[in-house]
Amino acid sequence: MAQFNYSKLLHALRCIPQSVDSRFACTLGRVQLPPVCCKHLIRFKSLGAADRGLQEKQRQHMARGLPKQKPIAGVKRVIVVASGKGGVGKSTTAVNLALGLMANNPSISVGLLDADVYGPSVPKMMNLKGNPELTDNNLMRPLVNFGVPCMSMGFLVEDVAPIVWRGLMVMSAIEKLLRQVDWGRLDYLVVDMPPGTGDVQLSITQNIPIAGAVIVSTPQDIALLDARRGAEMFRKVNVPVLGLVQNMSVFQCPKCHHQTHIFGTDGARELANTLGVEVLGDIPLHLNIRETSDTGRPVVVSSPDSPEAEAYKKVAASVVRRLEDCSS
Numbered sequence: 552m553a554q555f556n557y558s559k560l561l562h563a564l565r566c567i568p569q570s571v572d573s574r575f576a577c578t579l580g581r582v583q584l585p586p587v588c589c590k591h592l593i594r595f596k597s598l599g600a601a602d603r604g605l606q607e608k609q610r611q612h613m614a615r616g617l618p619k620q621k622p623i624a625g626v627k628r629v630i631v632v633a634s635g636k637g638g639v640g641k642s643t644t645a646v647n648l649a650l651g652l653m654a655n656n657p658s659i660s661v662g663l664l665d666a667d668v669y670g671p672s673v674p675k676m677m678n679l680k681g682n683p684e685l686t687d688n689n690l691m692r693p694l695v696n697f698g699v700p701c702m703s704m705g706f707l708v709e710d711v712a713p714i715v716w717r718g719l720m721v722m723s724a725i726e727k728l729l730r731q732v733d734w735g736r737l738d739y740l741v742v743d744m745p746p747g748t749g750d751v752q753l754s755i756t757q758n759i760p761i762a763g764a765v766i767v768s769t770p771q772d773i774a775l776l777d778a779r780r781g782a783e784m785f786r787k788v789n790v791p792v793l794g795l796v797q798n799m800s801v802f803q804c805p806k807c808h809h810q811t812h813i814f815g816t817d818g819a820r821e822l823a824n825t826l827g828v829e830v831l832g833d834i835p836l837h838l839n840i841r842e843t844s845d846t847g848r849p850v851v852v853s854s855p856d857s858p859e860a861e862a863y864k865k866v867a868a869s870v871v872r873r874l875e876d877c878s879s
Contacts, residue, residue, distance in 0.1 A: 620757065620758060620759060620760050621758065621759065622759065622760055623729060623730070623734060623740065623759055624734070625734050625735055625736045625737060626662070626734055626737045626739075626740045627737065627738050627739070628738065628739050628740070628762040628874065629739075629740045629742060629759055629760065629761045629762055630648075630739055630740070630741050630742065630761075630762055630763055630764075630765060630793075630870065630874075631742045631744050631755065631756075631761055631763075631764045631765070631785075631790070632644055632645035632648060632741060632742065632743055632744060632764075632765045632767060633744040633746075633752070633764055633765070633766055633767070633781050633785070634744075634746050634766065634767045634768060634774075634777070634778060634781060635746065635747065635748065635766075635768070635774070635776070635777025635778045635779070635780045635781040636746050636747070636773075636774060636777040636778075637670070637746040639767055639768055639769050639774050639778075639798055639799075640767060640769070640798040640799060640834070641743065641744070641746065641767045642665075642667065642672035642673065642676065642743050643676065643798075643840065643844050643849075644765070644767045644796055644798060644834065644863075644866070645663065645673075645741055645742075645743035646663065646673065646676045646677060646743070646844070646849050647849050647850060647851045647860075647863040648741055648765070648863065648866060648867055648870065649661045649662075649663045649699050649739075649741040650697060650699065650849055650851040650852055650863070651851050651860075651863045651864040651866065651867030651868075652739055652741075652867045652870070652871070653697075653698060653699065654851055654852075654855065654860075654864055654867070655864055655867050655868055655871070656871075659738040659739065660735070660736060660737050660738050660739075661699055661737065661738065661739045661740075661741060662693065662699065662700045662701070662702075662734050662737045662739070662740045662741070663677070663699050663700070663701045663702075663740075663741050663743070664701075664702050664703075664728060664729075664732075664740055664741070664742045664743065665701070665702065665703030665704065665705065665743050666725060666728065666742050666743060666744050666745060666751060666755060667704075667743055667744070667745040667746075668704045668714055668716070668721050668724055668725065668745065668751065669714050669721075669745065670745070671703045671704045671705035672705075672743070673701055673703045673705065673743060674701075674703050674705035674706060675705075675844075675845075675847060676844050676847060676849060677694075677696045677697070677699070677701050677847060677849070678696055678846075678847025678848065679694045679696050679701055679703075679706070679847075680706075681694060681706065682706060682707065683702070683706055683707075683732075686733050688733070689731075690731055690732060690733040691727075691731055691732050691733065692732075692733055693732060693733070693734065694706060697849075697852050700734060700735065700737075702728055702732050704724060704728070718750050721750065721751060722750060722751075722754050725751055725754050725755065726754075726758070729755070729758060729759060742755065746777075747777075747781075748780055748781055748784040752784060753788070756785070756788040756790055757788065761790045762791070762874055762877070762878075763790070763791045763792070763793035763870070763873060763874055763877060764782075764785045764790050764791065764792050764793060765793050765794065765795075765796060765831065765866075765870060766778050766781055766782050766785075766792060766794070766795045766796070767795075767796045767798050768795060768796070768797065768798065768818075768819050768822070769797070769798055769799045769800075769814040769815075769818075769819075770797055770799075770800060770812065770814045770815035770816060770817060770818030770819055771814040771815050771818060772815065772818060774814075774818075775818050775819065775821075775822050778795065778819070778822060779822060779825075779826065782795075782826055782828070791877045792826065792828050793828070793831065793869075793870055793873040793874065793877070794823065794828045794829045794830060794831040794869065794870075794873060795819045795822060795823045795826075795828060795829075795830050795831065796819075796830075796831050796832055796833075796834060796866055797817075797818070797819035797820065797830055797832070797833045797834070798834045799813070799814055799834065799835070799836040800812070800814075800819075800833040800834060800835060800836070801813075801833070801835050801836065802835070802836040802837075803835065803837070805838070813836060814836075829869075829873070831866045831869040831870060831873070832862055832863075832865045832866035832869055833862065834859070834862050834863065834866070835858070835859060835862065837859050839854060839857060839859050840859050850863065851863050851864065
């Protein structure tokens with residue numbers, strides 16, 4: 552017997568004139584279909600309508616279930632610093648971006664939130680230790696250094712203690728870091744996001760309004776693949792991508808000053824052109840950046856006149872300009 556499906560059946564039945572008596576058999580190819588098929592067709596059509604109704608109800612239920620974005624009390628703008636993968640200098644960029652914003656405009660206030668629950672780096676880079684104090688409203692007070700209030704999961708656990716948590720516990724921790732911190736009045740809150748495109752990223756983007764995302768990547772092809780995924784994720788959740796930071800763009804020998812592009816040349820620029828965004832700045836691969844980060848004195852404050860610090864301050868200026876472009 553010839554094979555058929557119900558889409559073919561529907562097409563065949565539509566071709567039958569209404570004057571044809573329903574007692575006659577319906578012919579589809581070489582298959583003789585009895586009149587009872589018409590009854591089945593009506594049932595399938597009604598089931599299709601029911602399925603559509605069910606899908607619409609599910610869509611409405613999901614829309615109700617999504618968290619409503621609520622601004623963080625006292626914070627004007629939130630900037631997230633993200634990367635598709637770890638090891639590209641995202642946390643170093645986030646720390647120096649926060650300090651660069653203040654260096655460019657000392658009249659503003661900037662906070663720093665370390666949302667990398669599994670691998671918090673801000674306490675080390677900002678030379679901060681201890682547990683946050685609580686206000687009368689049972690809110691955590693951020694720890695402050697270099698004029699930047701900071702909050703991190705690293706303040707709440709032991710230095711070497713692994714955080715072995717499932718997703719729900721991580722989401723609960725992120726909620727506390729977002730909502731149970733007394734930030735005071737901030738012009739900018741820089742959020743150091745964990746690498747990847749998982750639960751934490753979605754939770755943050757769905758819970759708070761974000762002014763823009765900064766994507767950090769090295770020029771290496773492997774890193775750029777994940778950086779593109781990160782940028783596309785923010786676009787899907789309607790977060791403006793302010794641009795890309797090309798980190799470790801070039802290494803200059805401290806003795807002969809010869810420049811070597813260890814991770815490739817202008818890979819982030821090519822990706823930026825593909826995505827239709829701009830490169831916010833190039834950060835060199837420099838010993839001074841690594842040493843100052845490890846000792847808890849970021850390069851923007853420890854060597855403010857160095858080319859490395861100037862590179863971060865240029866990125867900060869570009870971020871402010873892009874924020875103004877997006878808001879206008």
